[in-house]
Amino acid sequence: MFQYNYFSDGNRHAPYGSYIFIKPSSSHKKPIDSYVIFAGYCSNDNLYKWASNTEIDITCIESGKNSVKTLYKKAYRINISAVVENAKNSYQSQSRGSQNFRSFVTTVFPPVLAALAVKGVFMYSNKSALLLDMNSTFMFGEDNFGSSEDFSEYYHKIGGVLSKEEVNEAIGSVYAYLDIRYPDEEYRYCFPSVEEAIKNIVDKHLPEEEISKLITTFAKHEAGSIPIEYAEVLHRLSKKYKLAVVIDIWAPKEYWLNIFRESGINTLFSASSFSSDHGMVKPSPKPFELVMKKLDISKERCLVIGDSIRRDLGGSSAAGIDCVLVGGATHKSALGCYKNLLELSYEL
Numbered sequence: 001m002f003q004y005n006y007f008s009d010g011n012r013h014a015p016y017g018s019y020i021f022i023k024p025s026s027s028h029k030k031p032i033d034s035y036v037i038f039a040g041y042c043s044n045d046n047l048y049k050w051a052s053n054t055e056i057d058i059t060c061i062e063s064g065k066n067s068v069k070t071l072y073k074k075a076y077r078i079n080i081s082a083v084v085e086n087a088k089n090s091y092q093s094q095s096r097g098s099q100n101f102r103s104f105v106t107t108v109f110p111p112v113l114a115a116l117a118v119k120g121v122f123m124y125s126n127k128s129a130l131l132l133d134m135n136s137t138f139m140f141g142e143d144n145f146g147s148s149e150d151f152s153e154y155y156h157k158i159g160g161v162l163s164k165e166e167v168n169e170a171i172g173s174v175y176a177y178l179d180i181r182y183p184d185e186e187y188r189y190c191f192p193s194v195e196e197a198i199k200n201i202v203d204k205h206l207p208e209e210e211i212s213k214l215i216t217t218f219a220k221h222e223a224g225s226i227p228i229e230y231a232e233v234l235h236r237l238s239k240k241y242k243l244a245v246v247i248d249i250w251a252p253k254e255y256w257l258n259i260f261r262e263s264g265i266n267t268l269f270s271a272s273s274f275s276s277d278h279g280m281v282k283p284s285p286k287p288f289e290l291v292m293k294k295l296d297i298s299k300e301r302c303l304v305i306g307d308s309i310r311r312d313l314g315g316s317s318a319a320g321i322d323c324v325l326v327g328g329a330t331h332k333s334a335l336g337c338y339k340n341l342l343e344l345s346y347e348l
Helices: 118-124 154-156 164-181 194-201 208-222 228-238 256-265 288-295 309-318 339-347
Strands: 036-042 047-050 056-062 068-070 077-084 090-094 112-117 129-132 242-247 269-274 302-306 320-328 334-337
Touching: 036 208, 036 339, 129 288, 154 164, 154 208, 164 194, 194 208, 194 269, 194 320, 208 256, 228 242, 228 339, 242 288, 288 309, 309 320, 320 339, 334 339
Parallel strands: 056 077, 129 242, 129 302, 242 269, 302 320, 320 334
Antiparallel strands: 036 068, 036 112, 047 056, 077 090
């Protein structure tokens, strides 16, 4: 996972006083917020556990005395319990930051370099499923309902017969009708469909064919696009995790499924929840619970990824699932906060 250089003492190890910045290049950097916290030659697979929110216990069986060194982030307290092979003594060390590296003893067992990362190894090592939000997480440029939009252009392209004025008024009114209800808790489990909105506020007597074209037009403007680099990240993540989507959309999902197919990601998701299928919108915990049931996986093994504090963090917290935020949102209750899914993917 890491690539170390040989340093002046002739040993291959993580440089003391620095942290390993976990990126594909595994390049060495000066201390940066929370990365490698421990390095040492151990004859066992390194054992660790969280003793508290700010304290980590690490056990290392040494192949020789003084072969354990610590690198630590000042926000964390590291307790090292090291046992020398074929010796009765053991010792405790708490963040021995002032000691220098000495020559390493390599007798009895071949050395194993133990390197643990606060982000990634600790935070995500127990996760096996990612529950992804869509808009502003891996799809962008969505919700094009501004006053300057001419909805009739697409509507007429697909064969609609209503006038430009009628179409623009209808789509604008439907969007406003749904938008005001979206944050309302009263509609959290019974959010109206686009078709219901059209029949309630436009014209109950419109031919079904025209209603269908208005719905498709609405979907066209509600949907965004998936950049190729995000599609590639989803493919990469799918090789390590089960992927699922928990998506709030107002129009029927078929338009988005076509985008998934065109982007080559349609086969990546083992489970999905589209709010337009069942009327339940985030931050209700129900869509998350529905996906977990489909995956047949416990909430402890799941990680929600989304951009909204209210919808994604709020809904996942209500369901008892860890959540990380992407897109610039930050909150103390999130397990982590990242610029975007691309940045997060380096630590998953």
